[in-house]
Amino acid sequence: xxxxxxxxxxxxxxxxxxxxxxxxxxxxxxxxxxxxxxxxxxxxxxxxxxxxxxxxxxxxxxxxxxxxxxxxxxxxxxxxxxxxxxxxxxxxxxxxxxxxxxxxxxxxxxxxxxxxxxxxxxxxxxxxxxxxxxxxxxxxxxxxxxxxxxxxxxxxxxxxxxxxxxxxxxxxxxxxxxxxxxxx
Numbered sequence: 001x002x003x004x005x006x007x008x009x010x011x012x013x014x015x016x017x018x019x020x021x022x023x024x025x026x027x028x029x030x031x032x033x034x035x036x037x038x039x040x041x042x043x044x045x046x047x048x049x050x051x052x053x054x055x056x057x058x059x060x061x062x063x064x065x066x067x068x069x070x071x072x073x074x075x076x077x078x079x080x081x082x083x084x085x086x087x088x089x090x091x092x093x094x095x096x097x098x099x100x101x102x103x104x105x106x107x108x109x110x111x112x113x114x115x116x117x118x119x120x121x122x123x124x125x126x127x128x129x130x131x132x133x134x135x136x137x138x139x140x141x142x143x144x145x146x147x148x149x150x151x152x153x154x155x156x157x158x159x160x161x162x163x164x165x166x167x168x169x170x171x172x173x174x175x176x177x178x179x180x181x182x183x184x
Contacts, residue, residue: 011039034066104152
């Protein structure tokens with residue numbers, strides 16, 4: 001009987017929280033999980049555009065593997081996150097994959113430059129979504145915090161770099177979702 005049961009989509013929550021639609025122009029910054037990126041990028045369809053900018057070859061390999069397995073067409077750029085080779089106002093939605101602490105691991109001046117680049121490549125009224133790992137509870141929280149320090153909250157950084165209406169939307173299934181909008 002278990003063989004007949006359809007397996008739930010493991011990325012359903014992620015795709016619905018991001019709110020990507022057919023025809024959207026999407027860019028993701030960083031890639032810790034290629035299948036997650038492919039699930040989101042696949043929603044733009046042939047009328048949209050999906051791109052990913054990563055800082056290193058291991059992230060590029062994850063993005064390639066995930067999109068190839070899903071059959072999704074994307075543009076891939078291996079580049080410093082402080083200087084994205086993308087046009088001004090070219091995207092409706094930017095996703096920052098912060099699940100492995102990408103933003104928190106950057107030097108403060110590099111974090112500022114990276115967020116300014118995200119702001120630059122978004123169209124007026126475009127959205128940025130920062131997806132992070134939710135803090136652990138119980139004994140795991142004690143051990144993790146002692147080793148890595150407190151989790152990075154992107155909301156103050158987004159506001160400081162000119163985004164509006166920055167807020168944390170949800171914390172579910174081990175992920176946090178923060179969103180902000182580029183002013184018109």
